[in-house]
Amino acid sequence: MTSDADLRSQVSGWLAENWTPGLERGAFLARVVDAGYAVPRWPADAFGLDLSDEQAQIVEAEFRKAGAPGSGQDRANLWANTLLTYGTPELRASLLRPLLEFRVRMCLLYSEPGAGSDLAGVRTSAVPDGEDYVVNGQKVWTSGAAEAEFGMLIARTDWDVPKHRGISFFFLPMDQPGVQVRPLRQMTGESHFNEVFITDARVPAVNMLGAPGEGWKVLQTALMYERAVLAEANQGASIRSGHQGEVDVIDLARRYGRLDDPVVRQDIARLLTLRTVNRWNNQRGQAEREQGSSTSVASLGKLLMSTIVHETGRVQTEIVGPEIMLEGEENRDGDQANFAAMNAYFTSIGGGTDQIQRNIIGERLLGLPKEPEVDKNVPFREVRRSG
Amino acid sequence: MTFAFSDEQQALRKAVRAFAADHSDEAAVRALAESDLGYDAATWRLLAEQVGVAGLLIPERHGGAGAGTVELAVVAEELGKQLFCGPFLSSAVLATGLLAGLAESAEVADLLSGLAAGTRVVTVALDEGAGTWDPADVTSVAADGPAGWTVSGSKRFVLDAVGADTLLVVASGPRVFAVDPAAPGVTVTPLHTLDATRRQADVRLTDAPARPLDGDAAAALRSALDTAAVVLAAEQAGGARAVLDMAVGYARTRIQFGRAIGSFQAIKHMCADLLVLVESAYSAAYYAAWAQDGGAADAHEATCLAAAFCADAFAKAAADNVQIHGGIGFTWEHPAHLYLRRARSGLALLGSPEADRERYLRAVIERSTLTGARA
Numbered sequence: 098m099t100s101d102a103d104l105r106s107q108v109s110g111w112l113a114e115n116w117t118p119g120l121e122r123g124a125f126l127a128r129v130v131d132a133g134y135a136v137p138r139w140p141a142d143a144f145g146l147d148l149s150d151e152q153a154q155i156v157e158a159e160f161r162k163a164g165a166p167g168s169g170q171d172r173a174n175l176w177a178n179t180l181l182t183y184g185t186p187e188l189r190a191s192l193l194r195p196l197l198e199f200r201v202r203m204c205l206l207y208s209e210p211g212a213g214s215d216l217a218g219v220r221t222s223a224v225p226d227g228e229d230y231v232v233n234g235q236k237v238w239t240s241g242a243a244e245a246e247f248g249m250l251i252a253r254t255d256w257d258v259p260k261h262r263g264i265s266f267f268f269l270p271m272d273q274p275g276v277q278v279r280p281l282r283q284m285t286g287e288s289h290f291n292e293v294f295i296t297d298a299r300v301p302a303v304n305m306l307g308a309p310g311e312g313w314k315v316l317q318t319a320l321m322y323e324r325a326v327l328a329e330a331n332q333g334a335s336i337r338s339g340h341q342g343e344v345d346v347i348d349l350a351r352r353y354g355r356l357d358d359p360v361v362r363q364d365i366a367r368l369l370t371l372r373t374v375n376r377w378n379n380q381r382g383q384a385e386r387e388q389g390s391s392t393s394v395a396s397l398g399k400l401l402m403s404t405i406v407h408e409t410g411r412v413q414t415e416i417v418g419p420e421i422m423l424e425g426e427e428n429r430d431g432d433q434a435n436f437a438a439m440n441a442y443f444t445s446i447g448g449g450t451d452q453i454q455r456n457i458i459g460e461r462l463l464g465l466p467k468e469p470e471v472d473k474n475v476p477f478r479e480v481r482r483s484g
Numbered sequence: 485m486t487f488a489f490s491d492e493q494q495a496l497r498k499a500v501r502a503f504a505a506d507h508s509d510e511a512a513v514r515a516l517a518e519s520d521l522g523y524d525a526a527t528w529r530l531l532a533e534q535v536g537v538a539g540l541l542i543p544e545r546h547g548g549a550g551a552g553t554v555e556l557a558v559v560a561e562e563l564g565k566q567l568f569c570g571p572f573l574s575s576a577v578l579a580t581g582l583l584a585g586l587a588e589s590a591e592v593a594d595l596l597s598g599l600a601a602g603t604r605v606v607t608v609a610l611d612e613g614a615g616t617w618d619p620a621d622v623t624s625v626a627a628d629g630p631a632g633w634t635v636s637g638s639k640r641f642v643l644d645a646v647g648a649d650t651l652l653v654v655a656s657g658p659r660v661f662a663v664d665p666a667a668p669g670v671t672v673t674p675l676h677t678l679d680a681t682r683r684q685a686d687v688r689l690t691d692a693p694a695r696p697l698d699g700d701a702a703a704a705l706r707s708a709l710d711t712a713a714v715v716l717a718a719e720q721a722g723g724a725r726a727v728l729d730m731a732v733g734y735a736r737t738r739i740q741f742g743r744a745i746g747s748f749q750a751i752k753h754m755c756a757d758l759l760v761l762v763e764s765a766y767s768a769a770y771y772a773a774w775a776q777d778g779g780a781a782d783a784h785e786a787t788c789l790a791a792a793f794c795a796d797a798f799a800k801a802a803a804d805n806v807q808i809h810g811g812i813g814f815t816w817e818h819p820a821h822l823y824l825r826r827a828r829s830g831l832a833l834l835g836s837p838e839a840d841r842e843r844y845l846r847a848v849i850e851r852s853t854l855t856g857a858r859a
Contacts, residue, residue, distance in 0.1 A: 347848070347849060347852065356849075359842075362841075362842060362845055363838060363841055363842070365845060366841035366842065366844055366848075367841065369844075369845070370789050370793055370841070370844065373789060374767060374768050374789075374793060377764075377767040377768060377771045378763060380486065380487065380767075381487040381767045381770075384485065384486065384487035384488050385487065387488075388488055393759075393763065394763045394767065397759065397760045397763055397764075400756070400757075400760055401760055452749070452753070454756075455749070455752065455753040455757065456752060456753075456756075458756035458759055458760075459746070459752035459753065459755055459756045460752070462756075462759060463732045463746075463752075463755055463756070463759060464732070464736065465732065465735055465746035465747065465751075465752050466736070466743070466744045466746055466747040467747060468747050468748070468749065
């Protein structure tokens with residue numbers, strides 16, 4: 098095995114030879130994949146180097162230091178990891194490398210109008226037909242659907258077993274007449290997501306990940322990688338185009354002559370406290386991971402972040418007073434306060450509502466029992482649905 | 485490194501936890517809550533001898549351990565979980581911290597040695613009824629007469645004053661004086677405290693003989709109060725953890741409607757929110773402790789934040805614990821109210837969360853003005 102120091106100098110040497118900032122990304126990524134640095138933890142027959150996690154982190158650290166893209170995808174590339182774990186040999190041969198070179202755009206086809214928090218209740222169907230499956234249904238909250246070449250799809254292939262057992266997982270080709278994408282407008286006026294209408298769309302059977310009926314298991318793996326990606330991308334910070342992230346509430350209060358108001362001061366201090374404490378929680382989670390002690394603190398961040406973004410909207414609202422009745426570019430402060438208050442739901446609903454999050458914390462971290470599930474052992478066909 | 489406990493710190497935690505389990509179960513706490521003194525002097529001495537908690541802040545040359553705020557926080561957290569009754573905060577933290585910050589006279593050295601051994605209990609008489617614990621609000625006066633120094637004034641909320649063999653009285657200036665509570669002109673009147681596991685008294689001083697302790701009293705008080713604020717925050721984080729564990733344990737086993745009540749989302753979600761609060765309180769208390777020990781630029785800011793956050797978190801957790809327990813939680817026989825009493829007192833002890841938040845915000849604004857950094 099290569100020593101850590103040798104590995105470090107190998108990688109930095111390779112980077113010195115192959116990377117200059119501003120380099121054309123596609124060509125560079127192909128070289129990263131050839132060198133095995135894209136997925137150093139993966140086996141050698143799958144573009145990897147078979148490295149331990151510790152050594153892979155050395156590779157990633159060298160890439161970070163150089164500001165070079167493409168490494169650490171064995172942790173952070175949701176699509177490639179899911180494909181490697183569950184894909185057929187045919188699908189892996191055709192898509193693994195393009196995914197690692199970021200040449201294939203992907204989207205997620207999970208949620209449906211009737212299956213949000215209860216994702217296992219999907220009703221999009223996939224029926225075998227020759228070498229293909231034929232798919233019918235409707236998906237929602239899909240970002241990047243218009244540009245995507247494939248969508249990771251969960252669809253029901255068996256209606257006569259309980260809900261978790263009748264789902265299969267596919268890479269659905271998006272560029273076909275049976276797949277129609279329509280932008281979805283959010284309450285803030287923005288459009289980050291789409292609805293996807295699927296009518297007699299075809300997906301080759303080799304594009305199924307895992308066995309028929311094993312889709313829920315594949316989905317759990319995919320969700321795990323998605324959470325890893327989100328955690329890295331500092332999730333919760335959906336930044337509005339043209340806006341500079343978070344508003345400085347102290348500055349806002351000063352401009353509105355409210356910085357001497359003791360009520361406003363308490364509210365600002367509470368908000369800044371929550372932001373700070375969340376940062377310390379994350380810092381602590383990392384320290385505890387590095388020490389190898391088990392930690393639950395990281396799993397609490399999403400719920401805390403949800404409180405923070407809602408409180409941010411509330412405090413901005415409190416400070417700007419009647420301006421809250423206005424929006425638009427000419428009413429910047431009111432507009433930003435309203436945007437903060439409304440966009441907060443992006444965090445408290447998206448990626449698992451606060452209520453589902455509390456269930457997860459209660460059950461997995463505190464060991465509280467689950468609610469009885471009335472649909473648990475019932476063939477999905479017989480499960481009650483809305484409307 | 486912040487949040488990485490050393491082997492010694494972990495061993496200290498283990499020792500304190502074991503001691504508290506042996507000597508501070510519910511029956512012991514209830515008995516002490518009904519006792520005259522509010523704690524058992526022999527148990528306190530034993531804790532000092534066996535685990536050295538009384539001498540943590542004291543330099544090694546006086547028989548102490550020369551440890552820092554993180555160690556104090558570890559002790560406070562574990563004692564707080566068990567509602568341990570004893571003069572840790574009053575004597576081992578506040579008084580010891582104040583003495584350690586003053587000039588080292590023979591008297592100070594003698595007091596510190598006795599404190600380290602656990603044979604002395606010393607307490608600070610600072611607040612005069614406003615509940616600010618702010619030396620600037622002190623009106624007690626000291627006079628240098630023919631028979632030596634005397635102090636006069638009226639102190640309130642003096643922790644563990646009954647049983648203390650020396651009072652550190654803060655007079656305006658501020659200046660710090662050592663006063664013998666048995667001396668003429670000193671009246672110590674126990675207060676009827678909500679939290680019977682931590683006692684307080686009024687101390688009235690009328691031309692009471694006093695020995696001046698030299699040094700930068702303002703700086704020593706600032707430092708001791710900051711240390712005590714973080715120690716109290718850690719104690720509150722520990723108390724909050726204990727009541728959450730109590731609530732979750734009950735929610736898992738209490739059956740109504742044929743189900744454990746913790747399976748109902750109404751209860752489950754309360755517990756989940758409390759976990760966020762409890763873990764965050766822990767992070768806040770220990771971040772502040774490490775910031776103090778490392779002399780970090782944000783140490784004071786973090787201290788004020790932790791003081792406010794942990795006091796509120798414990799009060800909320802202790803209150804929700806009662807609610808989750810339902811009827812049994814409302815009874816005297818159930819321990820929920822013992823924690824609620826400790827938690828509610830914590831909303832005023834050493835100052836209020838509102839005042840701490842205000843101090844925190846002032847520090848943040850000052851920093852952002854100085855550095856141009858965004859808040």
